[in-house]
Amino acid sequence: MKKTTGMDRAATRKWRPQTQAVRGGTWRSEHGETSEALFLTSGYTYEDAQTVADRFAGEADGMTYSRLQNPTVAMLEERIALMEGAEACRAQASGMAAMTASLLCQLSAGDHCVAARAAFGSCRWLVDNLLPRFGIETTVIDSADNAAWEAAIRPNTKVFFFETPANPTLDIVDLQFVCDLAKAHGITMVVDNAFASPALQKPMQFGADVVAYSATKLMDGQGRVLAGAICGSEEWINEVLLPFQRNTGPNIAPFNAWVVHKGLETLDLRARRQSENAVALGEFLEPRIEKAGGRMLHPGLPSHPRHDLAIKQMEATGPIFAFDVGTQDTAFAILDALELVDISNNIGDARSLMCHPASTTHASMSEEARAEMGVTEGLLRINVGLEDVADVIEDMDQALARAGIR
Structure with a gap:
């Protein structure tokens, strides 16, 4: 048949x-x-x-x-x-x-x-x-x-x-x-x-x-x-x-x-594995970012104001999250120190990518509109890929350290 x-x-x-x-x-x-x-x-x-x-x-x-x-x-x-x-x-x-x-x-x-x-x-x-x-x-x-x-x-x-x-x-x-x-x-x-x-x-x-x-x-x-x-x-x-x-x-x-x-x-395999990797990286970053006076924007972490809602209506919270490190100078320093993660404005990729939205994806918007949305000068957005997350964590660890976040 x-x-x-x-x-x-x-x-x-x-x-x-x-x-x-x-x-x-x-x-x-x-x-x-x-x-x-x-x-x-x-x-x-x-x-x-x-x-x-x-x-x-x-x-x-x-x-x-x-x-x-x-x-x-x-x-x-x-x-x-x-x-x-x-x-x-x-x-x-x-x-x-x-x-x-x-x-x-x-x-x-x-x-x-x-x-x-x-x-x-x-x-x-x-x-x-x-x-x-x-x-x-x-x-x-x-x-x-x-x-x-x-x-x-x-x-x-x-x-x-x-x-x-x-x-x-x-x-x-x-x-x-x-x-x-x-x-x-x-x-x-x-x-x-x-x-x-x-x-x-x-x-x-x-x-x-x-x-x-x-x-x-x-x-x-x-x-x-x-x-x-x-x-x-x-x-x-x-x-x-x-x-x-x-x-x-x-x-x-x-x-x-x-x-x-x-x-x-x-898609199903990639999305779920990348979501797991994103949560693992977020858990590593959160105490460092908060200690430095920054903030995490990660629906997969309990600190997100709508974490419970995200868990309720999503199978997993996805590969993408953001964090604010205060200033553009610090954000650029982190990006410039990356060795494994690429600087790129794409998302959903099997590779880990990071960008500075205020100067890339949202650069055409006015400063006032960006402020209304919460797109600050210190905000970084990361897409966590399919690499071994331990390697991504090590790269972020050294990049933060070189930018003065220890």
């Missing part, structure tokens, strides 16, 4: 998450390849004129153009949807393409969006600069303040938009509370889940409508390609997102989709 492949959706939805990550969204050609094929094509040919007319009219299945469908991209979309527990997914060219599309596809002039103040710099730029250009009103709030969400709602509020954990301050949003609030008011929830991935957190289990990703991060996991994804109901994806994507074209390249598709096979 022929083995079930990802084309049998009824079977794949019964599989457990780790199995879906390896076998979901597998389409095999007549050659029976084990590794999914890479389809590098922009267009397709047809047996006759009626076939192409039926496909463009939506009356027949099949490919029409790679801005709309591509077999490699479709395999990735199916696998991510399975892992997320979503009805559908559309892949994007990058994480920011995903965030932009998830907002602009559903917001119009006169609408209102409530967003978390703690966010990736480019996400705040969307809220603070891009949306207002189109007459869309925006309000930013402290996402950890449940009352602030309800207080910000207006009659024209259409979208809640936030990250959890947030970049780079690791703010944790109470998913159940905010999802319930959004549902009660008919507001669409858009959650950026890039810091966790579906391996560690599934916002749709709490009622989120839309989950968006920078698949560049944990999903790829090895710093190779740019990619994004948006998950939602089949109705929302096809009727709200697809018209925007069809006509604006923020599509992922098939090669990038193939790379991420293969990365998903090991």
Whole structure:
């Protein structure tokens, strides 16, 4: 009997998450390849004129153009949807393409969006600069303040938009509370889940409508390609997102989709091991940082104000955390003393990477906006990789010592 492949959706939805990550969204050609094929094509040919007319009219299945469908991209979309527990997914060219599309596809002039103040710099730029250009009103709030969400709602509020954990301050949003609030008011929830991935957190289990990703991060996991994804109901994806994507074209390249598709096979293993390593490194750093007058921002440690909530709604707290050492000079001294850990603004990588957000990921923001978010001059963000954590600890130990933190 022929083995079930990802084309049998009824079977794949019964599989457990780790199995879906390896076998979901597998389409095999007549050659029976084990590794999914890479389809590098922009267009397709047809047996006759009626076939192409039926496909463009939506009356027949099949490919029409790679801005709309591509077999490699479709395999990735199916696998991510399975892992997320979503009805559908559309892949994007990058994480920011995903965030932009998830907002602009559903917001119009006169609408209102409530967003978390703690966010990736480019996400705040969307809220603070891009949306207002189109007459869309925006309000930013402290996402950890449940009352602030309800207080910000207006009659024209259409979208809640936030990250959890947030970049780079690791703010944790109470998913159940905010999802319930959004549902009660008919507001669409858009959650950026890039810091966790579906391996560690599934916002749709709490009622989120839309989950968006920078698949560049944990999903790829090895710093190779740019990619994004948006998950939602089949109705929302096809009727709200697809018209925007069809006509604006923020599509992922098939090669990038193939790379991420293969990365998903090991996502669960990587995310959990990196989370364990991040907790171990955090436990080592915390007494040193606090002794020097700094502070830790690590949801995996009991000192985080929302540690219990993070443990409740996440499988593990992820590979990324931050800590504040007081001044830019001290932060730069630590970075310059690193021997194993690389200075890099990427995250989710199998390698340990560290950066200074105020001068990199959030450099385009005003000093006042950074202060509002908690992105101080002494803040450092680290992505803990798959190296032996003892080696990472030794490197951080010597870097702190050389920077005067003993």
